[in-house]
Amino acid sequence: MEIKTIREALLWASRFLQDAGTRDPRFEAELMIRHVLQMSRASFMASLPDPISVEAMQEVESLCRRRAKHEPIQYMIGEQNFYGRDFLVAPGVLIPRPETELLVEQIMLFASRIWNQGETLDLVDIGTGSGAISLTLACEQPSWKVSTVDLSPDAIAIARQNAARLAVENRVRFLQGDLVQPLIDLGEHVDILVSNPPYIPSRDVDELDVEVREYEPRLALDGGDDGLDCYRRICAALPDVLKPTALVGFEVGIHQAQDVAELMMQSGVIDEVSIFPDLAGIDRMVIGVRHKPNS
Template sequence: MKRTIFELTPQRSIREAFVEASSFLDGLRVVEPQRNAQLLLEHVLGLSGTSYYMALAEPFPADRRHALEEAINRKAQGVPAQYIIGEQEFYGRPFEVTPAVLIPRPETELLVEAVLTYGRELTTRSNERLQAIDIGTGSGAIAITLALQEPAWDLLASDISPDALEVAAHNAKQLNASVEFRQGNLLEPFAGMTPDILVSNPPYIPAEDIEGLQPEVRDYEPRTALDGGPDGLNPYRIMMAQLPLLSAPPRLIAFELGMGQAGDVAELLRSAGHWKEIVTVPDLAGIDRHVLGISR
């Protein structure tokens, strides 16, 4: 009979505990069982990287057994490991994550890279600092990373969720990043402003596709950060419609998007008529993942 509750066999080495935990998760068809087992083991033991691998032959600490069992059983129920750990690395830095925010993805680091590359080419207005706004900031990963990578830029970020903004503000404080956070719907908190850069990773999953997502995404990550309307493009259309709220359109606009949406989002930017160059950036899997509009 397949076990549904994980109980670690006593007197195991750390390596044996890993094998037992990953086998248990694999038996329940948890995605990436070995990776999840290692993440949770490292968290429970307070080890990472080389220190974890060097400790594999050591006895598993008896006083950490209950903590590991609890973590593995939560993972078996579908809870993302990042929510169990309370942290996700982004751009080499630890970010607190809770069920109030989307877990930052590696492909979003490529969006940050693109914004840094093209943003650094912008000339400032009257020698003033460049101003960048991050729409739908969630954990604050994009805004905080930009602020730390480019201290000469003024960073502001918004989210409609006060709980998400609380997480983002905590991350900014922990990482010593200067970011101003505002609550509101998309561009509304920045009415009357003239930002040089606008970046956003908005909800882009078509509503009818959400039920087909992996359970740990569908059931645990915030739906407001996933649901992009009937075709996934609602947030982009709304932001384009909200552009007149700004005193002038941003000279650089950068969006993350879903598979198959690059052409439609590029056309939205093209039709707006504010940007001379439209650039599409693929992710590491070759999927067109980001679209940028550039007006130097």
């Protein structure tokens, strides 16, 4: 079949991806064609009757064949939208998920209850990856001083690029290290600690969907035997890194919320814990608050 228009390209790519068994063939086909043609969605829809070049169609076909092998589309086009902003992503970082946006919302909501609007707060994001959490909060809360920590130099490099794209690079500090250790080494304390750490039990990582298992970094997925290793280590260190009034927010895996809430309380410095579900009804966010003792 000779493909002459953008509409014909969309129909061909949709059918190809459907036959390959990808998750959302029509949406993915549109995303790839828009990427090749560098079009917004509005421009794309208006341009469906327009011709598509042979070279562009060859590029679309190449992307479709990669996607048929279950390569994540976000790595193929190099971007993922998070909280209304496009973040660079690459195989060195976990692809930001929509449910993590709910963690960002809960952090801002709880902070608004504890502190005055515009107050300068120190926030650290442990295991920052692409920077989706930390950089979103830097954009949404200009008065906050944001630090990010990641063990992976590749992740830090990508997060730095995203900070520059979002024009917050001068307000975000990037630390390389293992979980909270850089803060402890610096002797620093924070008002807010947020983390979406690896939480998949080791035995389950090899059972994940092929596009996660084969392409996303295992370092960002494997949470140890029961998936709780990072939470144990972070919670054990909370007395050493939190200010007298503080907020802690975690994203957790399925069936982990109660265990993580107990780890928070066992730290001895968290006074109240709340658990919130994601849009699928899975308990996904664990929020802890430390109240300054009455003098």
